[in-house]
Amino acid sequence: MTDHRIRATDFDLRMTLESGQVFHWLPDGDGWVGLIGNCEVRAEQRGESLMIRGTTPDVAARYFALDHPLRTIYRRFPKDSFSLAARKACAGTRIIRQPHWECLATFITSSMKQVAHIRQMSFAIRERWGDRVQGSRFRMYPKPERLAGATEAGLRACGLGFRAKNLLGAAQWIADGRMDLDAVAKLPTPAARDVLCRLPGVGKKVANCALLFAFERLDVVPIDVWIGRVLRAMHGGSKLTAAELDAFCADRFGDYAGYVQQYLFHYARISKTLPGQ
DNA sequence: ACCCAGGGGCAAG
């Protein structure tokens, strides 16, 4: 197995993998191991280099979104002190390119769950229905066609609770052709969101997670309880409707609002602070 | 024991 060295400026592998966008990478010594496509990949950062084993440099660079113009994105960040602190503390975090179904499915299971448990459910589902990866302890995230043949009880046994019915339903919609994620990828963002929201267990927040983390819509802002707190604190603590929160982000965060959101989300969690504290 | 978690859906006001 040959190692590749990729030049990776403005990139922080650990921040990227721990920021709550992807749920299956595991620490491995000074690096990380996970799946890109159907290959087990080991990645280790050494300064501005990324050491890659298990796939080609092109594939890894695309997965980790090393082409995103991070300097430009930072220039468009808000200038308030909390956003500046988030940008500094989380520097190098990138919004990676995840597979459509894997990302959508994991966020369907995410509702009212902590990040650690989303990860646990993802591994349980992979273990039970995922295909083995050659020479790896990992299993693929099962395709919709495979999960469509699961049972609600089987999914509940993976810890999904009431989310089991939603994931099963969504898998069936895709497996039988009622939903076509490749077609969704070609739609403008508002239409794509509306279509995704037809799936059981997919509302605006989950649809926005999929749009940002898998469909490359970097202006989209998923608003969960954490981001809701951050935004309200930025707005002086007043209570805002969902529509007002959306408008606030669109106004203040611009074309890369999803990136801003990711930094604010991760920084609020690791610093245990909110704007104005 | 108690609270909360990267929500969705539906009924009721």
Place this chain on the structure above:
DNA sequence: CTTGCCCATGGG
């Protein structure tokens, strides 16, 4: 158009 409540489960 909002608000209230239920849906299960595990971690802190």
